[in-house]
Amino acid sequence: xxxxxxxxxxxxxxxxxxxxxxxxxxxxxxxxxxxxxxxxxxxxxxxxxxxxxxxxxxxxxxxxxxxxxxxxxxxxxxxxxxxxxxxxxxxxxxxxxxxxxxxxxxxxxxxxxxxxxxxxxxxxxxxxxxxxxxxxxxxxxxxxxxxxxxxxxxxxxxxxxxxxxxxxxxxxxxxxxxxxxxxxxxxxxxxxxxxxxxxxxxxxxxxxxxxxxxxxxxxxxxxxxxxxxxxxxxxxxxxxxxxxxxxxxxxxxxxxxxxxxxxxxxxxxxxxxxxxxxxxxxxxxxxxxxxxxxxxxx
Amino acid sequence: xxxxxxxxxxxxxxxxxxxxxxxxxxxxxxxxxxxxxxxxxxxxxxxxxxxxxxxxxxxxxxxxxxxxxxxxxxxxxxxxxxxxxxxxxxxxxxxxxxxxxxxxxxxxxxxxxxxxxxxxxxxxxxxxxxxxxxxxxxxxxxxxxxxxxxxxxxxxxxxxxxxxxxxxxxxxxxxxxxxxxxxxxxxxxxxxxxxxx
Numbered sequence: 166x167x168x169x170x171x172x173x174x175x176x177x178x179x180x181x182x183x184x185x186x187x188x189x190x191x192x193x194x195x196x197x198x199x200x201x202x203x204x205x206x207x208x209x210x211x212x213x214x215x216x217x218x219x220x221x222x223x224x225x226x227x228x229x230x231x232x233x234x235x236x237x238x239x240x241x242x243x244x245x246x247x248x249x250x251x252x253x254x255x256x257x258x259x260x261x262x263x264x265x266x267x268x269x270x271x272x273x274x275x276x277x278x279x280x281x282x283x284x285x286x287x288x289x290x291x292x293x294x295x296x297x298x299x300x301x302x303x304x305x306x307x308x309x310x311x312x313x314x315x316x317x318x319x320x321x322x323x324x325x326x327x328x329x330x331x332x333x334x335x336x337x338x339x340x341x342x343x344x345x346x347x348x349x350x351x352x353x354x355x356x357x358x359x360x361x362x363x364x365x366x367x368x369x370x371x372x373x374x375x376x377x378x379x380x381x382x383x384x385x386x387x388x389x390x391x392x393x394x395x396x397x398x399x400x401x402x403x404x405x406x407x408x409x410x411x412x413x414x415x416x417x418x419x420x421x422x423x424x425x426x427x428x429x430x431x432x433x434x435x436x437x438x439x440x441x442x443x444x445x446x447x448x449x450x451x452x453x454x455x456x457x458x459x460x461x462x463x
Numbered sequence: 464x465x466x467x468x469x470x471x472x473x474x475x476x477x478x479x480x481x482x483x484x485x486x487x488x489x490x491x492x493x494x495x496x497x498x499x500x501x502x503x504x505x506x507x508x509x510x511x512x513x514x515x516x517x518x519x520x521x522x523x524x525x526x527x528x529x530x531x532x533x534x535x536x537x538x539x540x541x542x543x544x545x546x547x548x549x550x551x552x553x554x555x556x557x558x559x560x561x562x563x564x565x566x567x568x569x570x571x572x573x574x575x576x577x578x579x580x581x582x583x584x585x586x587x588x589x590x591x592x593x594x595x596x597x598x599x600x601x602x603x604x605x606x607x608x609x610x611x612x613x614x615x616x617x618x619x620x621x622x623x624x625x626x627x628x629x630x631x632x633x634x635x636x637x638x639x640x641x642x643x644x645x646x647x648x649x650x651x652x653x654x655x656x657x658x659x660x
Contacts, residue, residue, distance in 0.1 A: 280602075298605050298657055314653050317608045334612035334650055350646065352612040369642060371619045390642050392619035411635050413626060431633045453623055453639055 211251035215262030221271035221288030234261035590651035
């Protein structure tokens, strides 16, 4: 499959980097370069095909290692406040994959854009902005915040970002951890969230399945939206939650509390209002025809 | 699922019909005739008759402010959808994306929803044209995958729109439709940004 040609802010960026930076020769396949960077500096990385692995470390510098791929060049430059780098293929329409590892100060702000290249980030505590078309995004650790967007790639987050926004169309999105503020959105991809500490959260899909297992903070406001995908919410018995569930044409099953769904207020569908524990967290579910199930986690 | 298969032609026709819907509807012709006849019947020229002060909502200043609010309100969707094109970093927690939209912000009536829907449709059409333009940097495979996702969203919109036609007072349906339209516009916006040159 020909990779998507994600632009690299054009030739202007290339010219700028050549002026103040340096580029590895196309003949050199192995890569090993470094530049100083403030501990909270910014790092921007473009690599269309192959893989990008970003690792947070304790040093105030950036090191880039890996395999450039045949015919590719890396353009890299910047100052202590920010660094940019991009891989340029000799054949823009059919670039060779480049697999790079980028070591960055742990608190730095990292921005990565790829087409089909997978992006993996570990140990970064600063902000993450990650964009792929068809590659997979994987984040491990506790970044301050994460914005991850894909068209048909999957997104996996293991950790506890302070803020998370993850969107894919046909790719799956998985969160294993906790976060105060979460938005996860897909069209047909599956949403799978395990964790605690959610304060404000929004899970939305059109046809993908949503599975949530965990609990919410008292005072939380959480919303699940689906058209035809199933919604399964599992919580430990007694977890504080006030449920407000409306389904236009789908069934509602409650295995968490003793409350039962009633006929919808518009004369069809079903609705369920139920409280678990002492209540105090507002959980709204809206489904057109996807089945909604509340489960008790052991 | 068979009922997720969209009749794209039908959706396009529906969208075209919605676009043609008037923003306002004039009163029936015979209403004016009745009003005139009543005015004529009550007309008794009197120099002492006090000049009627227009209600506050009829005053030019109020009408101008209302018009401005309407224009601003209907532009919000477009601004939100297109305004982020040149951003490098998304809005951070100060403008929390995870903030749940309160139910009270849902359209209060079918007329209000229809106006919002028109904005969604025109914004989506504009973004779709950008994605399909010759300038796009996206591969045909990516475009094909995008179209497949758009078909899924359009099928959901069509199904919910039919349900709303049968149950026009259902605010839950309006809210669900707004969510689906929002996802469509957001997907197109993201794709446009990915393919930006």
